[in-house]
Amino acid sequence: MNIISSVEPHAHVSSPESRRFSHVDTWIFDLDNTLYPHTSRVWPQVDERITLYIANLFGIDGLSARSLQKYFYHKYGTTLRALIDEYDIDPYDFLDFAHDIDHTDIELNASLGEAIEKLPGRKLILTNGSRKHAENVSKKLGIFDHFEDVFDIAAANFVPKPDRRAYEMFLEKHAVEPSRSAMFEDIAKNLVVPHELGMTTTLIVPKTVDPFREEFEQEAVKTPHIDHITNDLADFLRDCVVSARP
Known part of the structure; x- marks a missing residue:
């Protein structure tokens, strides 16, 4: 499958066998290129x-x-x-x-903030970046206050995703039950371990090709470890997650 941004403006792909969200009470989000679009120039x-x-x-x-x-x-x-x-x-x-960067192009994302706020349960950021970077970016997006905590690369003893140890340290620190969790991430390989652990997984791809990233980092890959694919996180959370819950 190609990048789904080439299909339609708000594309969501879910296989009939994919895990759903009705049982989820912990929502885990990657930061970079997941919670903001590449037009933010972060x-x-x-x-x-x-x-x-x-x-x-x-x-x-x-x-x-x-x-x-x-x-x-x-x-x-x-x-x-x-x-x-x-x-x-x-x-x-x-x-x-x-992470000493200019945050000027990061725009407030009210629709994403509203969608995250409506998710029932805990919300956490799991990033290979630093806590300070996550806080700076999420505050500019207007979503920081919706998250319970940030688990950054330092908290993982500088072991990065997709290494299984990073996820295990995260789960232990925050007492997260993976079978009742959902993970949102922009790189397909970073969802392999979460899916193996029992999480519902969603791959976030760009609406338009990002010239600053490698092709494999933007592919809407249809594999068993990816339950859902979207190029609009706020729209997906609103229409495919919150509205679908009982």
Whole structure:
């Protein structure tokens, strides 16, 4: 399947065998490219800051730094994990540098806030970014107050999704029962473990192709570990989740 943004403005895809939401009492959301659209220009800035960090760290040019960054990302899941394991960097310095961005283009999303507020039960953010980054972005979106807590990369001892250990640490810390939970995420591989643990999974894809992200990160992949696919999270929560509950 191609990116469903090419099908229609508000597209939702669910297979007949997919898990539903009637039993869910804990709602778990990734942050980057899940709770905001790529037009907010958040991730491109973070990505550029990571490249600059690598260039400064190794004293290399931008193209070389970019190539090394992508190598780290594909091998370790995150550039940060690679830099910790191979070069023993200070992860907090890295996160502060990477997330020092301009939030001007992040728009208040009242419809998303209303949809999240109506979800019955707990709402949590599970991110490979920092708590500060999650707070800054979600406050600009106008949704921060709807969440009980943020579980960031530091809380996971810098073990990133999709590593099973990251999810297990999250579940233990927040006493979450996965079989009564739903996970919303923009990268398909990050939903494999949540589905294996018993969560209802939803993949968020962009409405239009994001030129700053790799193709595999935007694919609306139809696989057994993805129960639902949407390119409009607020609309999906309102029409396919809240309205469908008893």
